[in-house]
Amino acid sequence: MRLEPARTALLVIDLQNDTVGADGAFASSGAAAFAAEHGVVERAARLADAFRAAGAPVIHVWHIDERGHVDSTRNAELYRSIADADALVRGTWGAEPVVGPAPGDVVVEKQRMSSFNSTTLDTKLRGLGARTVVCCGAWTNWAVEHTCRDAADLGYEAIVVTDATATISEEFQRAALDYALTTVATRATADEVIASLR
Amino acid sequence: MDAIDPKSAAMIIQDLQNDVIIDGGAFADSGAPAHAKSQNVVENVRKLAGAARKAGVPVIHVWYIVEQGAPGLKQNAPLFEGVKGANALVRGTWGAAAVDGLEPQDGDHIIEKMRMNGFYETRLDILLRGLGVETLIITGAWTNMSIEHTARHAADAGYRAVVASDGTSTVDDDWQRAALEYAMTNVATVGTCDEIAGAFSG
Numbered sequence: 001m002r003l004e005p006a007r008t009a010l011l012v013i014d015l016q017n018d019t020v021g022a023d024g025a026f027a028s029s030g031a032a033a034f035a036a037e038h039g040v041v042e043r044a045a046r047l048a049d050a051f052r053a054a055g056a057p058v059i060h061v062w063h064i065d066e067r068g069h070v071d072s073t074r075n076a077e078l079y080r081s082i083a084d085a086d087a088l089v090r091g092t093w094g095a096e097p098v099v100g101p102a103p104g105d106v107v108v109e110k111q112r113m114s115s116f117n118s119t120t121l122d123t124k125l126r127g128l129g130a131r132t133v134v135c136c137g138a139w140t141n142w143a144v145e146h147t148c149r150d151a152a153d154l155g156y157e158a159i160v161v162t163d164a165t166a167t168i169s170e171e172f173q174r175a176a177l178d179y180a181l182t183t184v185a186t187r188a189t190a191d192e193v194i195a196s197l198r
Numbered sequence: 199m200d201a202i203d204p205k206s207a208a209m210i211i212q213d214l215q216n217d218v219i220i221d222g223g224a225f226a227d228s229g230a231p232a233h234a235k236s237q238n239v240v241e242n243v244r245k246l247a248g249a250a251r252k253a254g255v256p257v258i259h260v261w262y263i264v265e266q267g268a269p270g271l272k273q274n275a276p277l278f279e280g281v282k283g284a285n286a287l288v289r290g291t292w293g294a295a296a297v298d299g300l301e302p303q304d305g306d307h308i309i310e311k312m313r314m315n316g317f318y319e320t321r322l323d324i325l326l327r328g329l330g331v332e333t334l335i336i337t338g339a340w341t342n343m344s345i346e347h348t349a350r351h352a353a354d355a356g357y358r359a360v361v362a363s364d365g366t367s368t369v370d371d372d373w374q375r376a377a378l379e380y381a382m383t384n385v386a387t388v389g390t391c392d393e394i395a396g397a398f399s400g
Contacts, residue, residue: 126356155327 001196005056009130013061013137018087018094025087035166043164043190044136045099050194057128059106061115063088114146132157136164140176148185158185199389201399204253208331212260212338214300217286217293219339224286229369237367242391243337244299249395258307260316262287316348333358337365341377349386359386
């Protein structure tokens with residue numbers, strides 16, 4: 001595998017306090033424990049550093065709702081649970097990133113699972129000349145999976161970082177990586193991605 | 199006009215169907231057939247398509263097609279009311295067929311749509327990405343509706359849009375000027391079909 005820095009972007013998806021923090025809104029789901037046990041946040045931060053050092057773009061994708069979740073439909077359990085837990089609200093600790101953006105990084109806000117849905121991500125990737133997106137973050141089965149699928153459908157090569165993605169349990173993680181993303185995205189570890197970035 | 203690299207360009211021929219620009223078509227009363235003739239749009243587009251194919255530039259036909267009765271064509275704007283009301287552009291009819299001289303050739307692509315914008319809910323963008331297109335040459339009718347909307351979307355989607363001034367037609371010269379001299383300002387490059395063909399590099 002070789003990743004050309006000028007053609008490859010890192011997507012750091014939903015790594016926010018509410019999604020992976022020990023005191024976050026969804027900690028009881030097992031997500032915080034999973035992320036901590038697997039060193040997901042540290043590895044995502046290391047990936048971001050490596051991309052910046054290589055001159056490749058780092059794009060932070062954050063799920064942000066407005067206060068009261070007035071602008072978010074509750075048509076699926078995931079969206080209902082965000083509203084019910086009053087999670088990921090703009091301006092709150094829960095919505096803050098756990099991997100902070102560095103100068104030159106790009107930030108995209110979203111309100112759906114896919115990072116592409118109703119956002120400027122596709123425009124920015126085109127503008128940056130990216131052909132490959134490396135996806136890390138949380139949760140593997142929802143935002144990460146959906147983003148990989150949309151990326152593939154839109155013509156990007158999608159790479160999912162197996163040890164820099166977090167979900168709520170090992171079973172869920174395996175379901176995403178060993179089943180759902182088969183023939184959609186390439187699996188690679190953070191070390192493999194970093195070594196390929198040249 | 200700046201050079202157009204054939205390896206990263208495509209040409210679309212949009213809505214040049216009998217109902218849209220031909221005498222006897224559904225919208226003949228609008229003046230569109232007369233304007234198409236005064237623009238010589240069919241011949242100009244035919245020649246440009248020939249030059250494009252020769253240069254290796256993919257030619258993409260974008261057709262407005264509805265089923266009988268226009269089911270699902272929401273009547274939220276006069277244009278869509280016109281299509282349904284005139285029973286126009288129905289699949290399988292003469293009115294929906296490509297005009298004489300602009301039938302698809304081997305290797306051309308065909309995209310169907312049912313709104314103004316050639317990108318809206320079609321596979322045009324996916325096709326252009328697959329073909330590696332950066333520059334989109336836009337011809338067809340009507341300049342103020344489908345052509346303008348498609349050019350705007352192309353610009354927003356990251357393409358360099360080039361609109362053929364004599365490869366497009368509408369209902370009369372005033373409308374054509376409104377599109378080319380005003381609406382497309384800062385959105386698309388406007389040039390004649392000859393200028394566009396002359397810009398093919400390599």
